[in-house]
Amino acid sequence: MDPFKLLSRSTKLSKNHAAQKPRTTPSSGQSSQPQVFAAENAQSTNTSKKRKRGQDQPVEDIGLDFFGGGSVKPTKKSATIEPAKNEDSDDDDQMGDDGDELQSAGTGVDDMGTDERKSILKSHKLKITWLNPPVAHKKDRKKDRGKKIKTAKAEKHSLYPQPIQSFSDMRDRFGVSSRLAANIEDQGYTTPTEVQLGALPLLLDAPERFLPPEVKAAAELSEKIDLLTVAPTGSGKTLAFMIPLLHNIGQARRKRKDRAISAIILAPTKELAGQIVNEGRKLARDTGIRITQVRKGMKLVAPANASNIEDEEARENTETVVKSDVLVSTPGILASAIHEATEQGSAALSAVENMILDEADVLLDPLFRDQTLSIWNSLSHEHLRVSLWSATMGSNIEELARSTLNARRTRVSDEGGQAVIEAPLVRLVVGLKDSAVPNVQHRLVYAATENGKLMGLRQLLHPASTSGDSGPPLLPPFLVFTQTIERAIALHSELLYDIPAEAGGISRIAVLHSDLSDTARDSVMTRFRKGEIWVLITTDLLSRGVDFRGVNGVVNYDIPTSSAAYVHRVGRTGRAGREGGIAVTLYSKEDIPYLKPIANLIATADKLKDGSAAAGTEGVQSWLLDALPSLSKKAKQDLKRRGVESRSSSGKQKDFKAARRTRISTKSGFLRKEEQKKKGAVRGSRNRKEASFADEGNETDFGGFD
Template structure:
């Protein structure tokens, strides 16, 4: 039986040569670089020529050669069935992976899993036996939205914890940070499916959970409770149920407030999902407080996002270098590996993008209503596929999301579900309300979900057919993440519609560049799928058969470039008039510090189809009702005072 099992393992194992690995990774547009060796200073040797008695310095290697020397070509994981024979993944974990329907890895899984499970020693046959216990790299991964990054970091994490877990005492050994509660809940749900019967427990950080300083363990209210709920404080009976978890998933603020100044020496794995946001100034202090609390010298970190810029990469390298200097050890630091899938800051090529000029705010509202109620004449004239529900609508602020919801809530006919088919989701809602809306949207009970950038990152809605950017995103990365809510896991047919007005023209070019790059990538993939078929590029019929690009070259040339200061201001503040715009139900803005021009711009940014006269009349009626109510209250009080003074006796003679 052992012989048959060994033969099966031998058949399943696939060892690729270096040249084969290069071809496989290149065909999938995977680039892996050892940033530690890349940042090392090249050694310049001095050569002495005896004949001429002078020193000649050797020419340092070119930048291209340095980059090529830093490239890494691990054994690619061509199917999940190889996890067990190649990396000694437990039978239970392998079964959980299979039961979830994972058979063929995506690009990020194809490259990340071998790196996290096998490290960098895969070219040494003598190191094969150490694959199951090694995790000696820090990984920075840039991969498209919906490409399976969550599974790529959960599988190695669960594998290492199940192998090295202290069964006598459970404590938090791994922390996963995510920017929103919704993403935290999603990670926990996926993690519990993979952790089933492995002995590894994963839970979400919630209100009512406290840190036990003696064992660095988090006391959870209920391990098997779904990772969502209301804001109510747990009762005494709930607090008596104490369970310790191996993996803790949390937002930075919640966890940093909980640990305060405590240390977490038992934590050996730190994962930052949506790392560019977590290390952005908005979350940076909270994230670094958690990172600094993890004092274990063997701490391994990984960073995951669809958009990680050079500034975030430099920050990561600086923090890792600082931590290494603070640790008094002669052990060399773990290498920092960068894994890039495809092109940076590029949207998925399987998504259709539309950039629509709406001129004004009423124009955007009209355009959105045309998407909700497409006519046969308009769809035939544009020759574009209609945007089918369910879809997401993104606005810049919570105020605008609420106003847009108030304007559209009765647009869907009552026989089709009426106002229950449209909902709004934002951070001001309670946890229970947010969870209920998310559940209804996943069940397709909600067709149109209006939200802010709260749902722009990480949330996996596999059935979403489209995304509408009612307000333009504040950066190109924001557009990539918003667009990534559709077209998940390679699903075709996703549509992203972006409305922009006259005010947006000076800021919209980064979005147009992302769309143009995505369309170019799609054309390249179509040519690779059918090489040599059909007419050539020089044939006029070729251009007639190809779909016209959504972004014309004349538009890219005409749109103004966005300066660095404008990009920073837009990312931090958004469009200023939309921050100050009142709700659709409001009628006036009496801020004396605002100029007439500012007031006019704020009025123009209002989300409403009502005319100024109608709003004025509604305001008068509202004021009349309030005045009548006050007069009645004053009349009652005056009558009471008169009764106390006694009855009037008439005028004196």
């Protein structure tokens, strides 16, 4: 079944459309290169004079269903394309085949020089910075300026760990267990993405292996680091923090035989938490490590008198006690469970040594900040290591993380009576910080009014032309984002019958929002992953972290409320370096005052894609950037909190005319008025009937006077 032919029938397509080759889309096949910034590296590999093993073999075009649900294990020959390898990589491969010749873990297998490390990290656009160097290092720099320390000031905080260029190297280099290494291979992971290339050595290696030599004697170093990671959407952050986490838990369990909660992973939505659990369980298969998603009703500790309970209902409650190594949860549910355990006088999370914040900028935003910090401060382990991950992270989030780490270390030191060693706080940035993915085609479409936006969306759903001016058509499946739940429901009602019955009819379009039950949300997510749903209308509920590998496009029916929201929305397509994704933003007259931050993001993404300094010409014209008004700081804050005022529930009460202009409907005001009259008449008739029944029930026969 070809969705494009079904949706574009009875339209005037170009004559040579049938003869054109099908364009590459995220759903058309497996991406042979998961790295976003690998174009220049791939060119340098092809021009190398020395032939790499298996380079002459073509990469197999592995077919996928709509969303690449099945994990396909690539052949060894197709997995040998590693763009960052050097001229002597053949020797490294030979050592990899003969595992007995390799040195033990942590001894510096195949150590690179500093210049070579810098070259590889720079080619993949990786920047690693040490944010809290010891005070002694700063004093030495002032005291012995130009004598003992020869590096420049900018390089004193830069780190250059040896990158990992193949997952097969981890077992010999870091001592990763054979079971975990086999699970990684079974999932088809061969070449790491940029964030994995930089983050895995930081989290698996000892800090003294990559910290500057002049600071090793300046202060006592912790065994692990705290990490802030900013990487593009779809770049593999989940795998980057899950592999070191499972490795560390496996090593700790060898020392102690009892099962205790060793790690906490926080995510802003249930959908993202469930996805992390699924990916973690695939990697933890047959390792004995248990990963659990915390749900309502689960308890962290059993009641103190659980052994004496005879009531059957009370005994059932004790059976919901979590027995796991890793807890994955949203902040609200876990904070409630911790509060309940604390009231019972039990320290349920005293053994937690790792805390991971996925989409950290949202978790530390005022919406979740109190809950997240309460969980963070309840962890009392002196060697707790924290890592924060997101595609967008402002300086305020970094400062909040730093202050929280310092405050917690001081509190734990005072409670324990001895000083807690300060861990290095390292920041890893992939590409340009807080920017949209460059492998997606961005479009800004002016639709003037709400009816124009609805018409524009219908044209995307039923493409009527393939002219070069309009660009390639948006092929299903794709996501449509709205500002509020009410608008998502209204848009779903408008488009419900736009897909012909031959193509599946109303079953091909669905709506997803937080007012639905957990069962309904899980059902919609499952059908969308299977490809049964072609158009999914949703709110920002699905804008973060959720991985749909085969989504061909994203439509911002309502403009995002912030630059970060735009980055995360359009990041649902173009995952893991897949080409062909399209992001369309429809804007009306009411959106023009708020559009400039989004236009700047699109222009920056076009620059990264073209590699030129010229303003982006594909998604946004330079004259439009100059014409759009700048947005004040207060206006940005108001937009982030409430969105466009006329489309929010509070705005409807203040400005009825503006709300009427922004209503999603193709019906005229007269028809809507007549419908409201009919609904009112039906409602009044029902109320009168219920009232008459109530009066009849109160009537009794007269029994005389007492």
